Amino acid sequence: MKKYPLVLLLVLIGLDAFACEACKKLQPKFIGGITHGPGPDGNLDYLIVALMIAITLYTFYATVKCLLKPAENSEDHIKRTILNELPR
Numbered sequence: 001m002k003k004y005p006l007v008l009l010l011v012l013i014g015l016d017a018f019a020c021e022a023c024k025k026l027q028p029k030f031i032g033g034i035t036h037g038p039g040p041d042g043n044l045d046y047l048i049v050a051l052m053i054a055i056t057l058y059t060f061y062a063t064v065k066c067l068l069k070p071a072e073n074s075e076d077h078i079k080r081t082i083l084n085e086l087p088r
Contacts, residue, residue, distance in 0.1 A: 020036065027039035040046055072079060 023036045024033050031039060
């Protein structure tokens, strides 16, 4: 039962993210209706967005990789110092 408010919140946020009619007219055809605002002004804007997407995807990949299979196994690693201090 507790996840219904979260789903409702996500739906409301998602509905607000789409562009209004005035913004749709100012945006290029292939990205029209995705967000509010005029959209990219030139090719440099597309390059910046593509670079941000690439960085975000790499960061997501590296994070999942490190979470699923951490590579540090040495006994003198800093995580061992923290883990050894925790009460058992």
